[in-house]
Amino acid sequence: MPWVNEEMCVGCGVCVDECPVGAISMPDETAIIDDHTCIRCGRCHDVCPEDAVRHDGEKAPQEIEANLQWTRDLLKHYETHEEKQALIERMKRYFAKDRKVAEQSIERLDSLEQEL
Numbered sequence: 001m002p003w004v005n006e007e008m009c010v011g012c013g014v015c016v017d018e019c020p021v022g023a024i025s026m027p028d029e030t031a032i033i034d035d036h037t038c039i040r041c042g043r044c045h046d047v048c049p050e051d052a053v054r055h056d057g058e059k060a061p062q063e064i065e066a067n068l069q070w071t072r073d074l075l076k077h078y079e080t081h082e083e084k085q086a087l088i089e090r091m092k093r094y095f096a097k098d099r100k101v102a103e104q105s106i107e108r109l110d111s112l113e114q115e116l
């Protein structure tokens, strides 16, 4: 899923004109991509003169940090060491489920690719 690095976007509007499904808007001076409308064609990435449209993988460190911060915030609701430990275990199971879903989705996509 492409995303716009706000610090790099100069608001030129080139990507807005190029998007085939109108998924990019510019409420202020920065482009925003609507995840639900985007069909992942990659055109915005190719045409951006500032290289401000970035790939998914580059967001991984931010997403990992957000997950850790989420867990730290949840921990504030628990008092004892045991309760906190139990929460961390639940969060690990939650993310393990995401990993399983991602791995099996990739496997299924491999099969889908064979059918093309």
Ligand code: SF4
Pocket (backbone or CB within 6 Å): 004, 008, 009, 010, 011, 012, 013, 014, 015, 016, 030, 031, 047, 048, 049, 050, 051, 052, 053
């Ligand atoms: S083309 Fe790049 S710099 Fe121009 S509005 Fe889109 S993301 Fe911003």
Ligand code: SF4
Pocket (backbone or CB within 6 Å): 002, 018, 019, 020, 021, 022, 023, 024, 033, 034, 037, 038, 039, 040, 041, 042, 043, 044, 045
């Ligand atoms: S990837 Fe394609 S559909 Fe998605 S925002 Fe960019 S130009 Fe639009």
